[in-house]
Amino acid sequence: MPVEDSVSGNMESALGGAAARYNSALDMTLKALVSINVLKQDLKNNKQPFRDNLEEQVLPALQSLFTAVVSEEIKTEGVYSLILRYLLVSLEKVNSMPSDSAEVLVTILESWHCWRNSEGESLVNRLFTLEENERMNCRKCRRQPNYPDQSSYGIVIAADSIRNVKCAFGDIKFVDILKAIRMGYKMLCDIKTGGCGTTNVVHHVISRCPPIFIIVLEWEKSETEKEITETTKALEWEIDISRLFKGLEQNTNYRLVSMVGYSEEEGEHICMAYEKNRWINLRRESLAGEVVGSWESVVRFCGERKIRPEILFYEAAPSMMD
Numbered sequence: 247m248p249v250e251d252s253v254s255g256n257m258e259s260a261l262g263g264a265a266a267r268y269n270s271a272l273d274m275t276l277k278a279l280v281s282i283n284v285l286k287q288d289l290k291n292n293k294q295p296f297r298d299n300l301e302e303q304v305l306p307a308l309q310s311l312f313t314a315v316v317s318e319e320i321k322t323e324g325v326y327s328l329i330l331r332y333l334l335v336s337l338e339k340v341n342s343m344p345s346d347s348a349e350v351l352v353t354i355l356e357s358w359h360c361w362r363n364s365e366g367e368s369l370v371n372r373l374f375t376l377e378e379n380e381r382m383n384c385r386k387c388r389r390q391p392n393y394p395d396q397s398s399y400g401i402v403i404a405a406d407s408i409r410n411v412k413c414a415f416g417d418i419k420f421v422d423i424l425k426a427i428r429m430g431y432k433m434l435c436d437i438k439t440g441g442c443g444t445t446n447v448v449h450h451v452i453s454r455c456p457p458i459f460i461i462v463l464e465w466e467k468s469e470t471e472k473e474i475t476e477t478t479k480a481l482e483w484e485i486d487i488s489r490l491f492k493g494l495e496q497n498t499n500y501r502l503v504s505m506v507g508y509s510e511e512e513g514e515h516i517c518m519a520y521e522k523n524r525w526i527n528l529r530r531e532s533l534a535g536e537v538v539g540s541w542e543s544v545v546r547f548c549g550e551r552k553i554r555p556e557i558l559f560y561e562a563a564p565s566m567m568d
């Protein structure tokens with residue numbers, strides 16, 4: 247079935263005479279997601295994807311999106327922008343759409359939970375969900391309280407903390423910056439449950455690596471070009487997440503495949519995607535874009551245009567996918 251048929255058929259009625267609205271966070275976050283190879287592969291492997299009842303308003307739009315990704319017709323000029331508008335109108339009927347990219351990401355992933363494989367497993371859980379356990383071993387009374395597992399779509403880190411650690415240590419890997427920041431999270435040995443009240447370091451344990459690993463950077467307001475450059479310079483396109491979590495083998499490597507950024511001056515988000523060994527800055531409402539080049543060029547680009555990287559999408563490096 248040609249996608250234009252399904253897309254145009256559904257959309258003319260769905261969109262009706264609605265004025266073209268635009269949400270740059272949705273546009274760029276969606277593009278960053280559909281640039282992830284593991285996600286595209288899973289869409290191809292699960293072509294009859296919807297096994298739950300979903301809000302009726304969103305389902306046809308999601309079906310159009312997923313069909314177009316699988317058939318690659320999403321790259322045809324005009325198809326993506328139509329799907330984007332359709333999805334925006336559909337999502338707005340259920341939720342008010344946020345303008346913050348991290349909130350948009352959660353809205354998108356929550357609306358994808360009806361996407362399940364033949365075993366009934368949520369593919370969002372399998373691809374994106376990080377099951378993390380915090381462990382504390384009290385250095386004074388030796389208590390080891392059990393905390394429940396926490397599910398999330400990745401980790402959230404303050405951009406200024408990244409900058410501060412980078413400036414303090416100079417030559418330090420991005421993943422070690424993240425580790426240092428997270429080591430700063432302390433926990434009290436809880437007196438209420440029989441503990442001694444000592445402050446302890448928390449260890450983060452995961453037993454399973456999600457194929458996609460997301461890092462969200464939280465920014466203050468009005469960072470200078472220098473501050474944005476210093477932060478972006480600290481980011482690396484390959485990270486070994488076994489340095490971040492206990493319970494993993496050494497060299498559990500992930501590579502950055504796409505990124506959502508935000509320009510405060512222009513009030514617009516951007517999406518960078520890694521394609522054919524170079525970075526592309528994707529145009530508004532399109533999956534086409536301009537070549538930016540190497541990761542170093544991306545760092546320069548972000549600094550010069552005061553673009554704050556907000557969401558980093560990493561996927562497991564190929565050697566791990568066997």
Ligand SMILES: [Zn+2]
Nearest residue numbers: 384387435442
């Ligand atoms: Zn204690």
